[in-house]
Amino acid sequence: MRKEFLVYGVPLIEEDDIAEVVDSLKSNWITKGPKTNKFEAQFAEYVGVKHAIAVNSCTAGLHLSLIAAGLGVGDEVITTPMTFAASANVIIHTGATPVFADIDPVTMNIDVNEIRKKITPRTKAIIPVHMAGHPCEMDEIMDIAREHNLFVLEDAAHAVYTKYKGELIGSIANATAFSFYATKNLATGEGGMVTTNDDALAEKIRIMSSHGMSRNAWNRYAASGSWYYEVLYPGFKYNMTDIQAALGITQLAKLERMQGVRLEIAERFNEEFGKMPELEIPVEKDYARHAWHLYILKLNLEMLSIDRTEFIEELKKEQIGTSVHFIPVPMHPYYRDTFGFQKGDFPQAETTFERIISLPLYPKMTSQDTEDVIDAVKGIVERFRR
Helix, strand or coil, X not given: CCCCCECCCCCCCCHHHHHHHHHHHHHCCCCCCHHXXXXXXXXXXXXXXXXXXXXXXXXXXXXXXXXXXXXXXXXXXXXXXXXXXXXXXXXXXXXXXXXXXXXXXXXXXXXXXXXXXXXXXXXXXXXCECHHHCCCCHHHHHHHHHHHCCEEEEEECCCCCCEECCEECCCCCCEEEEECECCCCCCCECCEEEEECCHHHHHHHHHHCECCECHHHHHCCCCCCCCCCCECXXXXXXXXXXXHHHHHHHHHHCHHHHHHHHHHHHHHHHHHHCCCCCEECCCCCCCEECCCCCEEEEECHXXXXXXXXXXXXXXXXXXXXXXXXXXXXXXXXXXXXXXXXXXXXXXXXXXXXXXXXXXXXXXXXXXXXXXXXXXXXXXXXXXXXX
């Protein structure tokens, strides 16, 4: 057993990250400024899109994108039940209604056939979520969108680095929102980015992210700026700061290296856990490049004498931190009570939820950390197999 608890997830912060943040602090630009602009330009180039708008969270990016696309009261937006609540909360915040389409239990992504079943005359958008860093079937989703004239907003909170058929996520749909939360593959503490090739959409999102003020308002305190600005929309305070962007710049520069570590850990997990019939390892379809934001292990509970909650407790005894991604959104009290969802409405999401565990997977892990996780999981399976 380990002597120290292995936390579920922490960012990799190195001297270059610290130096870049300190440089921002010394520059007097600590809110949105030149480094935010630099990070936006670098991220747009990385993804291969015309526009990248830095915001203070993926949630903000999702919300802004829906508002800018004109979503509102009376509209319906289809998304997955297997996601963090933010994916659905933002739909509520526009005044629209979330409609959930069940998942493919193999990838845990939204099932394209289920999307088709949920389309009504009120449907205006689809929010696919690239679960754990594995891409959704975007060709089929975009075909559906074109057929029904729907706005597609990718929730790529897990999908920095993810590719679909060789193309980076962020360049396929009408808009894409990324997360740079502390545990993400690219971490700025809090933060996010919206990418799009739509000039008008990008302009509206950019303006609405800073109170709806005219685009040059961020520069009004600089020598080259002007005090005068106009409020063009009833916007939000959703902009990123230069302190966050400083981290984004250095984290993006070493993303490939950090992803290499994630891949090594995931492959080691797959090698060992794939030998055990009591466990089901994550898939990576032939059209996908997995970002390995999460390593979600599925327990074949019929082969074990303990349930998922007990398995997590056993891992905790072994000094291994875990998480669960996710409690399906319709199971949460607000959604269950407001929309009348019942057990059995989303059978694939519900049964998948009961048997999933997210294991530690991040670049700061050592080889010994990885082996400790493997030994702990294998030991629990051996003790509790039927």
